[in-house]
Structures are given as structure tokens and as C-alpha cells.
Amino acid sequence: MTTIVGFRTTDVRFATSTLLDGSDAMNPDPDYSAAYLIITTDAADGHEGHGFVFTIGRGNEIETTAIDALAPWFLGRNVESMLDDMGGLWRELVYDSQFRWLGPEKGIMHMAIGAAINAMWDLKAKRAGLPLWKLLSSLSPEAIVALVDFRYLQDAITPAEALSILRSALPLRAEREASLLADGYPAYTTTPGWLGYSDEKLARLSEEAVRDGFRQVKVKVGANRADDLRRLGIVRSVVGPDIAVAIDANQAWGRDEAIERIRELQQFDLAWVEEPTHPDDILAHAAISAAIAPTPIAAGEHAANRVLFKQFLQADALQVLQIDATRVAGVNENIAILLLAARFGVPVCPHAGGVGLCEIVQHLAMFDTIAVSATTQGRVMEFVDHLHEHFVEPAEVHDGRYWPPILPGSGAEMLSESVAANAHVHALR
Amino acid sequence: MTTIVGFRTTDVRFATSTLLDGSDAMNPDPDYSAAYLIITTDAADGHEGHGFVFTIGRGNEIETTAIDALAPWFLGRNVESMLDDMGGLWRELVYDSQFRWLGPEKGIMHMAIGAAINAMWDLKAKRAGLPLWKLLSSLSPEAIVALVDFRYLQDAITPAEALSILRSALPLRAEREASLLADGYPAYTTTPGWLGYSDEKLARLSEEAVRDGFRQVKVKVGANRADDLRRLGIVRSVVGPDIAVAIDANQAWGRDEAIERIRELQQFDLAWVEEPTHPDDILAHAAISAAIAPTPIAAGEHAANRVLFKQFLQADALQVLQIDATRVAGVNENIAILLLAARFGVPVCPHAGGVGLCEIVQHLAMFDTIAVSATTQGRVMEFVDHLHEHFVEPAEVHDGRYWPPILPGSGAEMLSESVAANAHVHALR
Numbered sequence: 001m002t003t004i005v006g007f008r009t010t011d012v013r014f015a016t017s018t019l020l021d022g023s024d025a026m027n028p029d030p031d032y033s034a035a036y037l038i039i040t041t042d043a044a045d046g047h048e049g050h051g052f053v054f055t056i057g058r059g060n061e062i063e064t065t066a067i068d069a070l071a072p073w074f075l076g077r078n079v080e081s082m083l084d085d086m087g088g089l090w091r092e093l094v095y096d097s098q099f100r101w102l103g104p105e106k107g108i109m110h111m112a113i114g115a116a117i118n119a120m121w122d123l124k125a126k127r128a129g130l131p132l133w134k135l136l137s138s139l140s141p142e143a144i145v146a147l148v149d150f151r152y153l154q155d156a157i158t159p160a161e162a163l164s165i166l167r168s169a170l171p172l173r174a175e176r177e178a179s180l181l182a183d184g185y186p187a188y189t190t191t192p193g194w195l196g197y198s199d200e201k202l203a204r205l206s207e208e209a210v211r212d213g214f215r216q217v218k219v220k221v222g223a224n225r226a227d228d229l230r231r232l233g234i235v236r237s238v239v240g241p242d243i244a245v246a247i248d249a250n251q252a253w254g255r256d257e258a259i260e261r262i263r264e265l266q267q268f269d270l271a272w273v274e275e276p277t278h279p280d281d282i283l284a285h286a287a288i289s290a291a292i293a294p295t296p297i298a299a300g301e302h303a304a305n306r307v308l309f310k311q312f313l314q315a316d317a318l319q320v321l322q323i324d325a326t327r328v329a330g331v332n333e334n335i336a337i338l339l340l341a342a343r344f345g346v347p348v349c350p351h352a353g354g355v356g357l358c359e360i361v362q363h364l365a366m367f368d369t370i371a372v373s374a375t376t377q378g379r380v381m382e383f384v385d386h387l388h389e390h391f392v393e394p395a396e397v398h399d400g401r402y403w404p405p406i407l408p409g410s411g412a413e414m415l416s417e418s419v420a421a422n423a424h425v426h427a428l429r
Numbered sequence: 430m431t432t433i434v435g436f437r438t439t440d441v442r443f444a445t446s447t448l449l450d451g452s453d454a455m456n457p458d459p460d461y462s463a464a465y466l467i468i469t470t471d472a473a474d475g476h477e478g479h480g481f482v483f484t485i486g487r488g489n490e491i492e493t494t495a496i497d498a499l500a501p502w503f504l505g506r507n508v509e510s511m512l513d514d515m516g517g518l519w520r521e522l523v524y525d526s527q528f529r530w531l532g533p534e535k536g537i538m539h540m541a542i543g544a545a546i547n548a549m550w551d552l553k554a555k556r557a558g559l560p561l562w563k564l565l566s567s568l569s570p571e572a573i574v575a576l577v578d579f580r581y582l583q584d585a586i587t588p589a590e591a592l593s594i595l596r597s598a599l600p601l602r603a604e605r606e607a608s609l610l611a612d613g614y615p616a617y618t619t620t621p622g623w624l625g626y627s628d629e630k631l632a633r634l635s636e637e638a639v640r641d642g643f644r645q646v647k648v649k650v651g652a653n654r655a656d657d658l659r660r661l662g663i664v665r666s667v668v669g670p671d672i673a674v675a676i677d678a679n680q681a682w683g684r685d686e687a688i689e690r691i692r693e694l695q696q697f698d699l700a701w702v703e704e705p706t707h708p709d710d711i712l713a714h715a716a717i718s719a720a721i722a723p724t725p726i727a728a729g730e731h732a733a734n735r736v737l738f739k740q741f742l743q744a745d746a747l748q749v750l751q752i753d754a755t756r757v758a759g760v761n762e763n764i765a766i767l768l769l770a771a772r773f774g775v776p777v778c779p780h781a782g783g784v785g786l787c788e789i790v791q792h793l794a795m796f797d798t799i800a801v802s803a804t805t806q807g808r809v810m811e812f813v814d815h816l817h818e819h820f821v822e823p824a825e826v827h828d829g830r831y832w833p834p835i836l837p838g839s840g841a842e843m844l845s846e847s848v849a850a851n852a853h854v855h856a857l858r
Contacts (some may be wrong), residue, residue, distance in 0.1 A: 013528045026524075026526055026529070027526040027527075027530070028526060029526070030526070030527065031527070053459075055527070055530055055531060056526065056527050056530045057527040058498065058525070058527035058528055059495070059498055059527060059528050059530070059531045059538060061494065061498065062491065062494050062495045062531065062537065062538065063499055063531065065490065065491050065494045066488070066491045066537070069487065069488055069490065069491055076625070079721060095455075096487070097455055097457060097458070097459070097485065098456075098459065098484070098485050098486040098487035098488060099488050100455070100584065101456070101459075101484055101485045101488070102484060102488045102491065102492065102536060102537050104680070104707075104708065105536070105707075105709075105730055106532070106533050106535045106709070106733060107532050107536015107537050107538060107539070108495070108536050108537040108538060108732075109488060109491065109533045109536060110536070111531075115795065150683075151683055152569055152683055152707045152710060152713075153682045153683070154684070154685065154686075154705065155683065155684040155685060155713060155716070189667060203624050251533070254579075254580055254581055254582075254583045254584065255583070255584040256583065257583075277532075277581065278534075278581040279533060279735065280534070280535070280709075280733070280736045280737055280740075281581060281712060281736050281739075281740065282580075282712070282740060283711070283740045283743055283744065284584060287584070297581045302533055304532075304535060304709070306538075307707045307709045307710050309711055310710075311709075311710065311711060311712045314712055315712065339461060404686040406612075
């Protein structure tokens with residue numbers, strides 16, 4: 001019998017804004033940060049559970065405080081019984097009425113719960129000696145359904161329907177896993193297209209991306225109209241007609257402005273348009289979607305919870321669903337979202353980048369391709385070449401593909417030297 | 430020229446859970462709390478700006494930390510230039526990209542910004558020597574429109590349309606104000622109907638409510654089906670056929686369950702059904718609304734921002750719009766929401782209760798009735814008789830009506846003894 005004896009947070013920040021890495025129409029100067037959690041136990045195995053929330057700088061201390069507030073839910077509790085009922089743990093935390101008031105089920109508190117849930121999944125995978133994608137892909141359909149709370153989802157997917165999706169994939173799992181190990185998972189890169197980069201750097205990095213084997217690049221748009229046209233012209237001429245080019249407006253526009261601006265950019269043959277407007281605006285996304293068809297809309301990195309994803313799917317407001325590893329309440333809620341996507345036949349193309357998002361989200365995408373959607377058709381996972389060196393097992397991307405991680409755990413574990421070297425001390429006033 | 434010299438927060442908590450005051454289907458044991466902010470200046474007038482976020486206990490320290498993070502935006506700045514451009518201040522805070530990542534525009538960070546914005550309105554009203562409702566009702570239509578950010582609203586209301594609504598009300602302002610001073614603003618009470626109260630207490634308090642002049646009471650439902658039927662039967666028999674009876678499920682149901690349960694309760698002649706399901710679920714509210722018509726749906730106390738309210742109105746997903754004083758980013762965002770409600774012809778019936786919510790939200794309702802909707806038709810403001818004694822100017826409710834506050838400010842100022850006596854010291858681990 002094992003007990004949780006440590007629940008320790010660190011406010012970790014990297015000064016990325018100095019190079020304009022990660023700059024876009026809404027986020028001109030992000031400092032990639034992590035509100036970082038380590039859960040320790042009294043077991044002799046020495047396994048720790050690591051999890052974090054990705055933020056872009058200021059306010060990372062608030063996110064860290066929010067994770068701290070969960071410590072009484074963990075310290076002193078029995079590890080085995082918690083890990084045996086991860087669905088119950090999720091409900092216990094998400095439906096705690098006093099914490100729920102702070103969202104409900106959105107923003108700082110919901111993400112903090114996600115970090116704690118994810119740290120427990122990291123611990124569970126390490127104790128099983130498996131990478132998380134493999135652990136999840138080994139669960140029975142019944143065990144997977146038990147991880148999901150269907151209270152607000154039944155008008156879109158029932159537990160029985162979820163079971164039937166997972167059972168259909170069951171006979172394909174071995175073949176899907178073999179194909180993943182042999183061929184990897186398709187990646188695209190956002191590295192060339194940050195808004196703060198010069199035209200020369202944009203052209204050079206786009207060329208490099210194609211040479212590195214990527215079949216899709218993404219370009220940030222949404223600030224200056226003339227810049228968008230010029231930059232997309234450069235990218236399209238450098239990569240040629242066979243490489244997919246997606247654009248990302250990072251919520252810069254209102255509904256009608258989005259339609260007007262996107263129509264002007266459709267001449268560049270767009271793979272998708274990402275976040276054209278406010279991430280809560282399901283009805284505006286649906287209207288934009290109808291107006292720019294057949295160009296798909298991609299969204300989800302800022303969708304606060306499964307209820308928003310459900311509506312985006314019900315309203316045909318997105319055609320490419322982008323899960324994020326740390327925006328919602330962890331692995332369980334992302335499984336709910338993967339099931340919803342499968343139910344509606346919409347491809348999942350994870351959001352990544354930031355710090356550590358590639359390392360974690362790849363596990364969910366690989367689980368999806370083995371045990372849920374059972375395909376990589378129409379799927380492509382974001383890759384940005386930043387800050388991977390800080391992780392125990394950096395995402396392995398070459399030949400334009402992600403390659404399955406091997407080490408036990410969820411991918412969240414940062415090198416202890418990196419955590420220590422980038423720990424941010426918040427001045428008390 | 431005045432400078433901000435203090436930005437001080439306190440984690441204030443009241444142990445309300447011991448009496449089951451405020452208990453409902455999702456919130457069994459709230460401890461009403463306030464993440465409380467006082468802004469001070471170097472002016473000789475001694476005026477302070479007070480604002481807070483209402484929470485229900487655990488996590489109030491996170492909300493307080495979030496308000497603290499805003500201090501660098503205030504300390505040392507010129508008061509007059511900030512107060513002269515409250516629209517600019519709102520945009521500066523809400524669109525700060527690093528803070529915005531933590532929502533975006535929802536949850537702990539967004540509410541923290543609301544507390545700071547509201548504290549500045551409190552200061553502005555005190556410096557003007559006016560209660561906030563009177564200050565707002567004295568602004569020109571142009572000045573009011575300048576407070577609102579229309580980036581994501583133009584598909585529902587343009588600045589020109591907002592101006593036209595406000596200009597139509599302009600000639601009626603004097604008459605509307607006189608009628609408010611003479612007749613007050615209609616109130617309803619939730620005091621009888623908390624879920625944790627016995628049948629005897631429910632009956633007794635319902636009777637008292639009618640005797641006190643209330644024309645509407647509200648009953649909590651959504652936990653046990655048989656309890657709901659029995660309790661509504663008691664209330665309807667006690668208050669008779671002429672008193673309006675509303676119910677509040679506090680998000681307990683999924684879409685189809687909501688429809689089934691509400692249909693069963695419609696025999697009691699319901700004034701409205703509040704929060705039947707998840708507050709982000711616009712499409713489910715629209716479906717429930719269509720299924721239970723003509724019974725109206727009331728919602729909004731947990732709607733995180735103006736973009737959600739916009740969609741609720743566009744989808745006819747609510748027929749009674751409930752603003753909340755501390756859920757969104759302050760007075761400015763609530764003005765945006767009042768304008769949206771007026772544009773769609775939907776009555777605003779504010780959410781109140783908690784601690785201090787009645788004291789603040791009445792200013793917004795009274796501004797609405799004087800300068801925006803220019804009516805009290807179909808309007809009724811929530812009243813719960815808790816914790817008013819802690820405020821400098823407790824809400825004045827008698828004869829079933831709110832009576833306009835007189836003291837300068839926004840109503841947010843708590844007695845300094847109450848702040849000190851209920852300050853919660855959070856143990857550092």
C-alpha cells in the first residue's frame with residue numbers, strides 16, 4: 001500500500017519573448033512557462049507523478065497557487081485506490097462545488113485540476129512501466145468509458161455509443177500500433193510562421209521545413225492585412241503547390257471581418273483556418289465555416305472544456321479538432337473529447353508547441369489512432385522546435401513525423417536541472 | 430493630479446455552510462467569501478476604491494492571488510487619466526496577452542480583472558459624490574458606448590445600434606429616475622427555497638416572503654425528483670396562485686433529463702426555470718427552451734463573458750437574462766451585456782445573494798432601467814437576506830422592492846471591522 005507524501009509545485013518560466021518565438025496576432029511576446037507539479041509517494045520504486053499547466057508568463061504564479069490548493073485532496077491518500085479509479089478522481093475534483101464556482105470548469109482552476117490529474121496518469125504509467133499512449137491503448141473499452149463523465153454529453157454521445165466506437169477499434173489495435181511504430185504519426189510545423197519573424201526568416205525556415213520532410217506548414221495571420229497577403233505569397237512560392245499551408249488568426253477577428261479576410265486569403269489554397277474568432281463563439285465559428293467552405297476551420301486549443309467541444313461538433317463549427325494537453329481537466333477530459341470527435345467523424349489534429357505540449361499531447365494522439373478513431377487519415381500533429389531539451393524524453397520528430405515515445409510516463413517530466421534553473425521567485429509585496 | 434499608492438487584497442470568508450444557507454443541487458455547502466480589493470490614492474479626499482470577487486469558499490486565496498497580480502497595472506499610475514478612460518483600462522487589462530491566456534476571458538483571471546475595474550468605478554463614483562447608478566445614468570450615450578469593446582459583438586450589436594438604444598432612452602431618463610425613486614425596483618426572494626432547508630422552514634419562509642411583499646419566490650430543485658415535486662407543491666399551496674414561483678436547478682441536469690424533469694414541474698405554473706444545465710451549453714439551453722415554451726429559461730450568473738451572453742441571445746436560449754456583479758470583467762462588460770439584452774428585447778433580472786452581490790448589482794439594474802432598457806416591465810431582482818450587515822450601505826429592500834442606494838460609490842464597500850474579523854489566513858505549506 002502506497003501513500004502520497006509530496007505535492008510540490010514550481011513556477012517555471014523561460015524568457016522566450018526576447019526572440020519573438022511564439023509571437024502571433026494576440027500574443028506578441030509570450031514567455032513560455034509551466035506551473036509545474038511533482039507528486040511523490042512513499043513507495044520504494046521512487047516513481048513520481050509529473051504534470052503541469054502551460055502558460056505564457058505573467059500569472060503563472062496564480063496557476064501555481066491553484067495547483068497548490070489541491071494538495072489536501074492528495075496528501076496522505078492511498079495511491080492504488082486513486083489510480084484504480086481515475087474516473088472517480090476526476091469527478092471528485094471537477095465537481096468539488098467550491099472549486100467549481102471559480103470556473104465553472106474553465107480557466108485557471110480547471111487547468112490546475114488537469115495538471116493534478118495528468119500527474120496521476122504520469123505516475124500510473126511509470127508504475128506500469130509503460131509510455132502513457134501504450135497504457136491507455138491497453139485498457140478495455142469498458143475501462144476507457146469509465147474514465148469519462150457523461151453528465152453533460154449524452155445529447156451527443158451516450159456511454160453505449162462510446163463503447164461501440166471503442167469496440168469497433170479493438171480488433172484493429174495491433175495493426176494500428178504496428179503501423180504507428182513503423183511509420184510514425186504525421187507532423188506539421190509552425191516554426192517558420194511566427195508573426196514577429198522577418199520575411200527572410202519566414203522564407204528560409206519554410207524551405208528548411210520542406211527539406212526536413214514536413215508536408216504542412218502553418219503561418220500566423222490576423223494583424224496587418226497587407227502583411228498577411230505578402231507573407232502567405234512568400235510561403236506558397238517557397239514551398240510550392242504540393243505542401244499544405246494552414247493559417248492561424250489566434251482569435252483576432254470578429255465574425256464578419258473573419259469571413260472577409262479569409263476569403264481574400266483563400267487564393268493561397270489553405271489547408272485550414274485556425275481560431276478565426278473568439279474561442280467561445282460557437283455560433284460565429286459555424287457562420288464562418290459555412291461562408292468559407294470547403295476550407296475547414298480548426299479550433300480547440302482554447303476551448304475550455306468538453307461541453308464547448310460538444311457544441312462545436314453539433315453546430316459543424318469546426319472541421320479539424322485541436323485538443324490541447326493542458327487546457328482542459330487532463331487525460332480524462334481529453335478522452336471524452338476524442339470520443340466526441342470520433343462520434344462526429346471529425347479528425348483530431350492536436351495543438352502543441354509552447355513548452356512540453358508536444359511531449360504530452362503525442363500520447364493522446366497515438367492513443368486515438370490506435371484505440372479510438374483507428375486512423376491517421378486527415379490527421380497531423382503540430383510541432384514547434386522549442387525547449388524540447390528540457391524534457392527527460394524530448395519529442396522525437398524527424399522525416400516530418402512524430403515517433404512514439406519509449407520511456408514510461410506521460411512525457412511531462414522536465415529535467416530537474418531545468419526546473420531548478422528556470423524557477424521563478426515571485427516577489428512578495 | 431492623483432496617484433494610486435495602495436492596492437491591497439484580503440481573503441474574506443464567512444462560515445455560511447454551517448446553516449446550509451445557500452445550499453443547492455450543485456453547491457451543498459458554500460462558505461460565502463470575497464476576494465476583496467482596496468485601492469488607495471494620495472489624494473487628500475481619502476476616497477478608496479473597493480471591489481471584490483464573490484466565491485463560495487475554497488480557492489478564495491487563488492482569486493486573491495489573481496487580483497494581486499494586477500497591482501503593477503495600478504500602483505504609481507495617474508488616477509484622473511485612468512478614470513477618464515475606463516474603456517481603455519478595460520481593454521488594457523482584458524487583452525493583456527499573458528493574462529488572457531489563463532482564460533481566455535473567463536474564470537479566475539477574468540473575475541480578478543472585474544474586481545479591479547469595479548474598484549475603479551467605486552472610486553470614480555465616490556470622487557463624483559454619486560451612487561454608481563446615478564453616475565452611470567448621467568453619462569452621455571457616446572460616453573457609455575466608449576466603455577464597451579465591440580470586437581466580438583458586432584454580429585449582434587454595432588456601436589451605432591448601441592448608441593441608438595441609449596439615445597432612445599435619453600428623453601425618458603428623468604421620468605424613469607423619478608419612478609425608481611418613488612416606486613423602487615421589483616425584488617424577488619430566494620431565502621425560502623434553499624435545498625438544505627426542511628419542509629417546515631420552506632413553508633414558513635415562503636409565507637413570510639409573501640407577507641413581506643414579495644410577488645415572486647424561487648425554489649431550488651434538481652437533486653431528488655420526489656423532493657422537487659413535494660417542495661414545489663408546498664410552496665404553491667402556501668403562496669397561492671397569484672405569486673410567481675421560479676425554480677433553479679443550478680446546472681444539475683443534462684439536456685434531455687432537463688426537459689423531462691421540467692415538464693413534470695410545469696404543473697406548478699413556473700415563472701422561469703433557471704440554469705437547467707451546464708452554463709456553457711448554449712445549444713442545450715436552446716433545445717430545452719424550445720421544448721418547455723412558453724416557460725422561460727433564466728440564465729447568466731455563470732456565463733463567463735459577453736460572448737456567451739451574445740450567443741444565448743442569438744440562439745433564443747434564454748428569455749430572462751441574469752447579470753452577475755462579479756462573474757464578468759466588471760461594470761464595462763455588464764454594460765455590454767445590458768446593451769445586448771436591450772437589442773434583443775430580453776428582460777434583465779440580476780442574480781444576487783452571496784455576499785455583497787445585492788449591494789453592487791442593484792446599481793447596474795437601476796442604470797439599466799433609467800438609461801438602457803428604460804423599463805422595469807418583466808424585471809425582478811434577486812434578494813437573499815444574508816450578510817448585508819457587513820456593508821457600509823446594506824441593500825434597502827422592503828415592500829418587495831429594492832430602494833435606490835444613496836451613498837456615493839458602487840455599494841461594494843464592506844465595513845472595515847467585517848473585513849478584519851473575517852480575514853482568512855491561508856497556511857503556507
